[in-house]
Amino acid sequence: MKILVCISKSPDTTSKIAFTDGNTKFDENGVQYIVNPYDEWYALVRALEIKETSGGNVTIITVGTAADDAVIRKALAIGADDAVRIDAEATDAYFAAAQIAAYAKANNFDLILTGKETINYNGSQVAGMIAEDLDLPFVSLATKLDVNGSTLRLEQEIVGGLQIVEANLPLVVSCAKGMAEQRIPNMRGIMAARTKPLQIVPAIAVDAFTVYESYTLPDAKKACTMIDPNNMDELVNLLHTEAKVI
Amino acid sequence: MKTLVYINGNHAHAKASFEAVTYAKKLGGEVIVIASGNGSDLAKLGEYGASKVMVDKSLDHGDAQQITKLIAAAAEATGAEVIVFSHDLVAKAVAPRLSVRLKAGLISGAIALPETSNGFSCKVNVFSGKAFGLVSVKTATKIISLLPNSIQPELNGSACAVEDFNGNVGAAAIKIIDTKIPEGNIPLPEAELVVSAGRGLKGPENWGMIEELANNLGAATACSRPVADIGWRPHHEHVGQTGVAIRPNLYIAVGISGAIQHLAGVNGSKVIVVVNTDPEAPFFKAADYGIIGDAFDVIPKLNEAVKKFKAAH
Ligand SMILES: Cc1cc2nc3c(=O)[nH]c(=O)nc-3n(C[C@H](O)[C@H](O)[C@H](O)COP(=O)(O)OP(=O)(O)OC[C@H]3O[C@@H](n4cnc5c(N)ncnc54)[C@H](O)[C@@H]3O)c2cc1C
Numbered sequence: 001m002k003i004l005v006c007i008s009k010s011p012d013t014t015s016k017i018a019f020t021d022g023n024t025k026f027d028e029n030g031v032q033y034i035v036n037p038y039d040e041w042y043a044l045v046r047a048l049e050i051k052e053t054s055g056g057n058v059t060i061i062t063v064g065t066a067a068d069d070a071v072i073r074k075a076l077a078i079g080a081d082d083a084v085r086i087d088a089e090a091t092d093a094y095f096a097a098a099q100i101a102a103y104a105k106a107n108n109f110d111l112i113l114t115g116k117e118t119i120n121y122n123g124s125q126v127a128g129m130i131a132e133d134l135d136l137p138f139v140s141l142a143t144k145l146d147v148n149g150s151t152l153r154l155e156q157e158i159v160g161g162l163q164i165v166e167a168n169l170p171l172v173v174s175c176a177k178g179m180a181e182q183r184i185p186n187m188r189g190i191m192a193a194r195t196k197p198l199q200i201v202p203a204i205a206v207d208a209f210t211v212y213e214s215y216t217l218p219d220a221k222k223a224c225t226m227i228d229p230n231n232m233d234e235l236v237n238l239l240h241t242e243a244k245v246i
Numbered sequence: 247m248k249t250l251v252y253i254n255g256n257h258a259h260a261k262a263s264f265e266a267v268t269y270a271k272k273l274g275g276e277v278i279v280i281a282s283g284n285g286s287d288l289a290k291l292g293e294y295g296a297s298k299v300m301v302d303k304s305l306d307h308g309d310a311q312q313i314t315k316l317i318a319a320a321a322e323a324t325g326a327e328v329i330v331f332s333h334d335l336v337a338k339a340v341a342p343r344l345s346v347r348l349k350a351g352l353i354s355g356a357i358a359l360p361e362t363s364n365g366f367s368c369k370v371n372v373f374s375g376k377a378f379g380l381v382s383v384k385t386a387t388k389i390i391s392l393l394p395n396s397i398q399p400e401l402n403g404s405a406c407a408v409e410d411f412n413g414n415v416g417a418a419a420i421k422i423i424d425t426k427i428p429e430g431n432i433p434l435p436e437a438e439l440v441v442s443a444g445r446g447l448k449g450p451e452n453w454g455m456i457e458e459l460a461n462n463l464g465a466a467t468a469c470s471r472p473v474a475d476i477g478w479r480p481h482h483e484h485v486g487q488t489g490v491a492i493r494p495n496l497y498i499a500v501g502i503s504g505a506i507q508h509l510a511g512v513n514g515s516k517v518i519v520v521v522n523t524d525p526e527a528p529f530f531k532a533a534d535y536g537i538i539g540d541a542f543d544v545i546p547k548l549n550e551a552v553k554k555f556k557a558a559h
Contacts, residue, residue, distance in 0.1 A: 013487050013507045017376040037488050093352070094345065116338075119374050119487050119510075123354040128310065128342025137419035138310050140339035143481065153423070157482060159257060159334050159436075161427035167420045177474070177481045177489065209351030213367055213380045218513065224520075224530050229539030232551035235519065238535060240555065243517040245496040246439070246463065 001056035001147070001169075003047045004109040005080065006100055006130070008062060008090075009071040010036040010120045019215045026120075026215070033068075035075050038115025041182040042175035047113055048079045049180060050147055057081050059109075063090040063099045069198065076193035077185035083196065088203035091211070093121070097129030098206040104134060110169045111152075116141050116176040124174070131172035139167055143178030247275030250326035252317050254336050255285025255301065262332040262436050264294050264399035269392050270330045271295030271402055272359055280320035280411065282308050292406025294399055300324075300411035309420035310339035316413030318347050321387070323411075333391040334435065341391045351383035357396045357493075360388075374487040374510035394436045395493055434483065437466035440494045442485060442512075444470035446501020446522065446541060450478035455545045456500060462552040468492070470502045486511035500541045504529025521545070 011017075011031045018027040035044075047058045060075045061084040062068055072083045084103060090096035104112060112134075114127040124140075131138035143162070144155035150169045155162055157176060185193075227235050239246045249270040253263050258281065270277045271294065279296045281288055282305035291299055300323075302308075302316050317340070321329060329344065331337035333355050345352035353360075356368040357378075367382035368390060434440065441460040447453065453467075460467045467483060474484035485492055487507040493514030500521045502508060509532050512518070520533040521544050530536045537544055 011373075013510070017373045019377070041488075093342070097342075097346070121372055121379075122370075122374060122491065123352075124338045125342040125345070125352060125354055128339060129346045131310075132314065132343035132346035138339060138343065139420060140310065141335055157335055158425070158427075159254075159260075159336065160431050160433040161425065162482075163422060163426070164424040165420050165422050177484060207384075209345065209349070209383065209385050210353065211382050211384060212372075213382050215372065215380070216378045218376075218378070221532055221534070224533040224536040226536050226538065229537050229544050230547070232544070232548040233554070235535060235537070235548065236551045236555045239496065239517070239519070240559075243496070243534065245517050246552075246555070 001050060001054060001110045002108065003050065003056060003058045004104055004112045005039065005044050005047045005058060005060045006062070006112065006114040006126060007039040007044065007060050007071070007075050008036045008118045009033040009064065009068050010118050013119065017217070023214045023216065033071050035071055036115050036118045038117060038175060040075065040078065042177065042179040043113040043115050044075060044078055044080065045180035045183050046145055046175060054147055059084060061086070061100055061103060063088060063096040063203070065089055072198060073193045074185070076196045077189040078183055079189060081196065083198045084201055085198060086201050086203050092208040093123050093125035094129055094209045095206050097126045098133060099203055100126070101130045101133035102204050103201060104130065112172045114174045116174045127172055127174035134172070136170055136172050137167050138172045139165060140174050141176045142173050143176050145173060145179060247273070247328070248324050248326045249273050249275050249277050249328045249330060250317070250321055250324055251277060251279050251296065251330045252337070252340070253279050253281045253285070253288070253291065255281045255283030255288065255306070258285035258288050258291065260436065261399060262334060262394040263291070265394065265397055266330050266332040266392055267291050267294040267296050268399045268402070269359065269397055270328070273328060278324050278326065280317055282313055282316055288408045289405040292403050293401050295402040296406050298406050299408045301408060302411055302413050302415070305413070305415065307418070307422050308415065309418045310343055312415040312418055313340045314343040314347055315415040317344055319413040320411060321348060327387055329387070329389045331389070331391040333393045337391045341389055345389055348387050349385055350387035350389050351385040352389040352391065353381050353383060354391045355393045356390045357393050360390070371491065371514065375491055375514045376510050393493070395438060395495070432466040434466045434468055434485070434490050435492055437492070438494050439463050439465035439496045440468050440492060441465045441498045441500070442468035442470070442502060443473070443500040443541070444502030445472050452542070453479070455549065459498070459545060459549050459552065462549055462556060465496070470508055499529055500545060502529060503527050504532060
């Protein structure tokens with residue numbers, strides 16, 4: 001099976017979030033980039049497991065600049081076979097999705113996997129957009145994926161519960177928790193990643209649909225009111241009369 | 247101007263649906279609902295401002311591709327300029343598809359009404375709730391997926407007409423084999439009150455008092471990541487940067503340290519209560535009300551106090 005896994009970079013989860021240029025740009029000063037956890041832990045690892053049991057090839061793809069090659073090498077170290085970087089700054093989800101869809105169209109993948117969202121923009125948009133662009137069915141927020149010939153059986157999150165579905169290849173799937181277990185790359189993987197093929201592909205012309213104009217940080221919290229552990233009536237009273245939430 | 251709101255017929259009476267219609271009404275123009283599935287009493291959406299509901303009842307279990315085609319057909323039939331979703335799991339599957347199909351920019355997880363003085367832009371959460379972004383849409387048609395619990399539903403009208411609408415959506419490519427919706431379960435992203443617990447509870451057998459507190463309050467239950475990872479609680483309860491992001495009115499955190507990745511998913515909560523034995527637990531810095539104490543001692547007392555309160559109100 002030919003599997004394409006879409007990966008995005010995201011700031012390390014402990015990064016301090018700040019903005020520059022009049023609050024119009026994310027401040028990258030001192031920020032370490034990682035592979036977006038949903039892409040790495042769930043989409044990539046499940047793709048590798050499928051390859052290990054049924055054979056095939058796992059290609060990772062990202063839309064980004066040369067600065068993102070380090071993140072691509074991290075994903076290769078976990079076990080992907082090769083990588084593609086569409087050479088452009090991804091300005092919005094549609095721009096990224098259109099680039100990936102164009103590459104996928106020309107290269108016939110059986111299965112396209114993404115993480116459920118990035119932890120920086122949390123849009124949950126790219127997978128659905130790729131699917132529509134390619135006119136393929138899409139299973140969102142899958143927590144389980146089993147291959148049975150050319151039929152896939154998946155479990156997906158739905159409002160208030162879970163749904164078990166079947167779909168045929170080719171298919172686009174966004175992956176959520178439960179799909180696989182995080183893998184830590186070993187030394188051999190890291191060494192091998194250095195020489196795995198990374199293809200740089202020029203971007204196609206696409207107009208973004210949306211623009212991030214500016215950013216703000218939440219207001220600082222006021223000091224916490226401490227309550228005597230033996231006086232839970234007071235807490236309930238405050239939640240009712242002061243906070244007005246019960 | 248016309249605004250189209252997509253409503254999943256099976257959730258027509260969810261608060262999030264009323265929120266979406268209220269939000270659309272506040273945009274100023276006529277509000278038309280396009281619904282899929284066998285929902286009953288769709289006319290009630292008129293009470294929140296819809297002038298009519300168009301429904302395709304055959305799409306009770308439609309897949310994302312079919313629902314996308316249905317909404318696109320309704321957008322064409324009505325000439326809607328704005329399409330509103332409640333940002334739930336159906337919207338996450340459908341709205342991006344619709345965005346490409348209609349060449350309409352999508353704002354995912356809007357938390358406020360759009361600013362239209364200079365273009366069309368909306369405030370959203372970014373960096374898993376650690377910051378806000380202002381996103382503007384450059385396309386003529388706009389799609390907004392509204393984060394639940396961002397505005398209060400408001401009554402604004404009376405029951406409206408419900409018409410059948412056929413989207414000619416073709417067959418489903420995704421076959422539904424089974425659906426599992428636990429009885430009485432409040433979906434976490436929509437819950438207004440959430441009781442959450444972490445590793446401080448020592449083991450899954452101790453969740454009884456947490457569930458009791460949630461029941462007493464009418465709250466949903468949540469947990470920290472390690473608790474879901476070791477299987478004490480189901481994965482869908484995991485909140486935080488790599489779990490579900492929530493913004494309830496009340497978040498009660500019991501035996502959770504308050505790591506940055508946990509806070510990222512819950513710091514949009516209006517009021518946070520923290521119960522922890524360790525006065526230095528980082529969570530107290532993000533809390534509104536703090537109790538330094540042992541959960542095994544505090545939670546039963548809190549349960550008694552809540553019961554007393556509920557009996558009196
Ligand atoms: C990339 C990445 C992503 C992550 N994403 C998430 C995420 O999405 N969500 C998330 O939650 N975590 C996430 N984490 C993990 C996070 O860093 C913390 O490890 C985790 O939140 C800790 O869970 P906890 O508070 O339940 O456990 P602990 O850190 O072990 O804290 C337990 C707390 O309980 C208190 N306690 C102990 N006994 C009692 C008692 N009897 N009564 C009251 N209090 C008691 C202790 O004082 C302590 O504060 C992520 C980590 C990484 C590296």
